[in-house]
Amino acid sequence: MTHLDLEGSLRAARGAGRKLLVPYLTGGLGDWTRAVEAAAAAGADAVEIGIPFSDPAMDGPVIQESSQRALDAGATPVSILDEASRLDVGVPLVVMCYFNTIHHAGLERFAASLVRSGVSGAIVPDLPLEESGPWAAAADAAGVATVMLASPITPDERLPRICDRARGFVYSVGVLGVTGERASLAATATVLAQRLKGVTDRPVLIGVGVSNAEQAVEASRVADGVVMGASVVRRFMEGGPALVGEFVADVRAALDSVTS
Amino acid sequence: MSEPSAEGRFGEFGGRFIPETLFTACQQLEASFREAWADPIFRTDLDDILREYAGRPSILTECRQLGAKLGLRLILKREDLNHTGSHKINNVLGQALLAKRMGKTRLVAETGAGQHGVASATAAALMGLECKVYMGAVDVERQALNVFRMRLLGAEVEAVESGSRTLKDAVNEAMRDWVATVENTHYCLGSVMGPHPYPWMVREFHRVIGNEAREQCRALLGGDPDVVVACVGGGSNAIGIFSGFVDGSARLIGVEPAGGAAVGRGQPGVVHGMRSYLLQDEHGQVEEAHSVSAGLDYPGVGPEHSYLASIGRAEYPSVTDAEVIDAFQLMARTEGIIPALECAHALAWIVRESPALNGCTVLMNLSGRGDKDVGQMMGILSQ
Numbered sequence: 014m015t016h017l018d019l020e021g022s023l024r025a026a027r028g029a030g031r032k033l034l035v036p037y038l039t040g041g042l043g044d045w046t047r048a049v050e051a052a053a054a055a056g057a058d059a060v061e062i063g064i065p066f067s068d069p070a071m072d073g074p075v076i077q078e079s080s081q082r083a084l085d086a087g088a089t090p091v092s093i094l095d096e097a098s099r100l101d102v103g104v105p106l107v108v109m110c111y112f113n114t115i116h117h118a119g120l121e122r123f124a125a126s127l128v129r130s131g132v133s134g135a136i137v138p139d140l141p142l143e144e145s146g147p148w149a150a151a152a153d154a155a156g157v158a159t160v161m162l163a164s165p166i167t168p169d170e171r172l173p174r175i176c177d178r179a180r181g182f183v184y185s186v187g188v189l190g191v192t193g194e195r196a197s198l199a200a201t202a203t204v205l206a207q208r209l210k211g212v213t214d215r216p217v218l219i220g221v222g223v224s225n226a227e228q229a230v231e232a233s234r235v236a237d238g239v240v241m242g243a244s245v246v247r248r249f250m251e252g253g254p255a256l257v258g259e260f261v262a263d264v265r266a267a268l269d270s271v272t273s
Numbered sequence: 274m275s276e277p278s279a280e281g282r283f284g285e286f287g288g289r290f291i292p293e294t295l296f297t298a299c300q301q302l303e304a305s306f307r308e309a310w311a312d313p314i315f316r317t318d319l320d321d322i323l324r325e326y327a328g329r330p331s332i333l334t335e336c337r338q339l340g341a342k343l344g345l346r347l348i349l350k351r352e353d354l355n356h357t358g359s360h361k362i363n364n365v366l367g368q369a370l371l372a373k374r375m376g377k378t379r380l381v382a383e384t385g386a387g388q389h390g391v392a393s394a395t396a397a398a399l400m401g402l403e404c405k406v407y408m409g410a411v412d413v414e415r416q417a418l419n420v421f422r423m424r425l426l427g428a429e430v431e432a433v434e435s436g437s438r439t440l441k442d443a444v445n446e447a448m449r450d451w452v453a454t455v456e457n458t459h460y461c462l463g464s465v466m467g468p469h470p471y472p473w474m475v476r477e478f479h480r481v482i483g484n485e486a487r488e489q490c491r492a493l494l495g496g497d498p499d500v501v502v503a504c505v506g507g508g509s510n511a512i513g514i515f516s517g518f519v520d521g522s523a524r525l526i527g528v529e530p531a532g533g534a535a536v537g538r539g540q541p542g543v544v545h546g547m548r549s550y551l552l553q554d555e556h557g558q559v560e561e562a563h564s565v566s567a568g569l570d571y572p573g574v575g576p577e578h579s580y581l582a583s584i585g586r587a588e589y590p591s592v593t594d595a596e597v598i599d600a601f602q603l604m605a606r607t608e609g610i611i612p613a614l615e616c617a618h619a620l621a622w623i624v625r626e627s628p629a630l631n632g633c634t635v636l637m638n639l640s641g642r643g644d645k646d647v648g649q650m651m652g653i654l655s656q
Contacts, residue, residue: 067436067558068544070445071292071452077435089556112290113543117557139546141296143280144288164294166455175293189294190453 017105019059019133019158019181023216023237026058032268033182033218033238034229036245036261037061037109039079041088046096048249051258053102056265061136061240062097064090064110071111071138073193075243079250090114091126098130105133107160107181112140112148120148124155134158134181142175149178160184163209165201176213183215185236188222193243198228206236226267233271239264274476274516274577281469284583286576289468291546295448296468298455299546303470305375310477315374322366323481326399327356329363330485333493334639339607343627348498349610349639350486350514359613359641360482360510361392365461367478369396372459379403379458383447385412385440385506386568386615387419388641389463394428396461404428407446409439412567419645437561440506440571444545464507465575468546472575476512483517486636494634502526503638504618505589506533506569508578510640515587523636525587527578528622530597533562535574536582536589542573549576565594565653566614566646596621598653601643613641614649 023033036052038045040062049060065080065088072080090110097106108127115123115137127135135157140148142161152159158181163172165186176183187202188195202219209217219232220240229239241264248256281287289299309315323329331351340347352360365382372380380397382404384390390406397404406423410432413420423430436442444467451460465472465479490498501518503511505527515525529537535550542551544559552560552572562572581587592600597614600621605611612620619637623630643650 067560068441068445070448070545073449081436084558091556111543113551113553113557113559116541116543116548117553138292139290139543141289141291141293143296144290162293164292164297166297167293168297171297186293188453189455191449 016128016131016156017133019105019107020215022105023058023182027216027237032233032271033058033216034261034265034268035059035061035218035238035240037063037240037242038249039063039065039076039083039246040093040097041065041083041086042079044254046100047254048257049100050102051254052261053104055258055261057104057261058238059105059107060102061107061109062093064093064108064114066111066114069111071191073191073243075247076192079246090118094126094130094132097132100131106131107134107136108132109136109138112137115148120151124151124157127157128155132157134160136160136184138162142171142178145178162186163205165189165205172208173212176209176215179215183209183213183217184240185209185217185219186221187219187232190222192221194224194247195222198223198231202232203235206232210235226264229264230267230271233268274519277469277473281473283577283580286549286579287469287472288548289546290543290548291468292452294452294455299468299470306371306470306474309371309374315370319367319370322370323363327362327366328354329481331355333489336608339604342607343624344631345627346634347623348634348636350482350636352482352510352638352640353613353642357392357395358644359388359392360479360513361389361463362395363481363513364463364475364478364509365389365392365396368459368461369400369402372402372461373400375459377457377459379454380461381447381450381458382406382461382463383440383443384408384463385443385570386566387412387416387423387645388568390428390430391419391422393461394423394426397428398426405450406430407433407443407450409433409443411438412440415567415649416645418648439561440567441559464509465512465577466507466545466547466573472547472577475509476516476577479509479513480516482510482513482638483515486514487517490636497521497523498636499633500524500526500630500635502528502619502623502635503640504528504569504615505574505578506571506615508575510638512575512577514638519586525581526622527587527589528618529589529591530564530566530569530618531591531593533564533569533571534591535572536578537591544573547576549579550574565597566618568613568615569618590622592618592621592625596625600624601650611643611647612639613643614646616640
């Protein structure tokens with residue numbers, strides 16, 4: 014598919030008064046590409062594709078399970094990007110991968126393989142600002158947007174530097190903890206998003222611990238939108254692409270009721 | 274041994290490849306450790322506990338029978354005689370004291386063989402901290418006695434069922450706990466691995482092994498030994514004893530298990546917060562290590578070892594499980610000392626290399642006692 018401009022697309026959607034919705038799916042698991050299509054058709058503004066890693070230290074049980082199942086089924090970074098290259102869903106694709114996947118492939122080579130597969134951005138949760146230099150340079154040169162993450166305990170002085178380095182959007186981690194569904198949106202989620210909105214014009218999306226339409230709406234009253242992972246992956250494992258499409262459509266409808 | 278760079282690098286190894294939440298936590302930890310380590314009161318407090326509670330200094334024992342048999346002079350640094358039975362207590366008492374100083378009320382720890390878990394549970398009991406230990410489900414089975422010990426000491430032990438269900442997965446689970454509990458919890462990492470400042474801080478807490486051994490060797494031998502040997506999983510006992518001799522000319526030998534030879538067979542990779550040699554497949558997935566010894570069942574290695582290997586200052590040969598099982602029995606029979614299976618790796622290398630080491634003085638770090646391995650060895654030897 015064509016390589017879309019992640020930040021440009023998100024800014025345009027935000028400019029049109031829309032709250033942003035980025036569902037996450039684990040690459041390489043069953044008919045995951047159909048689920049990406051279903052999510053895009055149901056109103057996703059971008060889709061995040063997880064590249065499974067043997068040691069997903071930032072992920073909770075649902076994404077651990079989906080990753081392990083994908084690995085057991087023989088998924089590799091190469092096979093996933095190959096499948097992604099055949100997608101044409103009209104919204105940007107962003108990969109989520111742990112840094113060893115990039116390091117092992119080689120920074121320039123991995124960035125080039127993303128571009129070839131039509132992937133617009135990368136989220137690397139174990140690559141903090143201070144370690145991001147070489148990858149960010151390779152990604153910038155290739156035209157891949159490196160999304161940066163901020164945490165509820167990130168000190169004020171770091172936030173502008175993180176936002177400056179971010180491309181595409183700033184990932185506002187909603188909770189101290191790993192990915193997974195929670196009964197309610199943590200109070201920390203909107204506090205951090207508010208702090209980020211104060212220092213950047215880039216889209217700010219809350220992810221980790223945003224579990225349903227109601228929480229997405231609550232988060233989006235402050236943030237520009239949300240990333241939803243475990244809630245989407247769980248539905249995919251339970252009911253395949255159709256259930257993903259239904260869920261994304263429900264969240265989309267709820268978000269469309271938010272006026273900013 | 275010097276400090277790592279400001280970014281936590283030893284040469285091209287180390288660093289801080291961790292999520293933003295833990296980055297902030299590691300910065301706070303580094304600042305607290307730096308300040309405590311420069312504070313004479315903290316140092317005195319730690320020295321007092323090491324002496325009065327852990328039983329330091331640990332002695333040197335010369336193995337006359339085994340030395341004669343192998344044609345060399347073999348001297349053991351007896352870390353097995355420390356309270357809780359291994360070198361792990363040095364690091365844990367330091368980190369627990371630091372955790373208290375930082376106002377943390379809870380420790381989380383990972384453990385392989387259970388020695389670090391037992392040491393953590395012990396320090397937590399001593400200092401009135403809560404303690405949760407993550408241990409691979411495979412290791413929980415292999416090391417049932419240590420699991421019971423930890424529970425007896427008041428720690429909660431959770432069997433980790435994810436991934437390969439061994440040490441690397443226990444580290445992942447401990448990090449997942451810490452990322453959610455960082456405000457009141459200190460992650461008491463058990464080796465010279467992980468994100469900066471851990472490889473440096475844990476080395477500093479184990480430096481006491483090398484400092485003592487250097488002085489003791491000078492008294493006994495009039496100088497440094499020819500060769501210093503220790504087993505390497507993550508590499509904490511090896512770094513501890515190497516630290517006393519790295520500036521001299523003794524050969525430094527870190528012995529890896531054949532099934533977990535990160536330096537020997539691995540390529541540089543990034544996991545658990547550090548860039549270091551790592552066993553991985555052609556796609557960068559971390560491979561499982563395999564060793565008879567749960568404590569060495571780790572696919573990575575501390576970054577300073579990768580650095581010492583890269584500059585040629587230390588060597589990292591490996592030995593097989595069969596050689597280790599022979600060495601374990603050899604030490605028991607000839608010296609009346611049952612070593613931990615981990616340390617039997619160091620002895621296995623000495624035995625194998627003894628023709629080349631003829632006439633040399635060899636200092637081996639006996640980093641732990643073998644009581645925990647007796648049940649497993651009963652099974653192995655009855656086959």
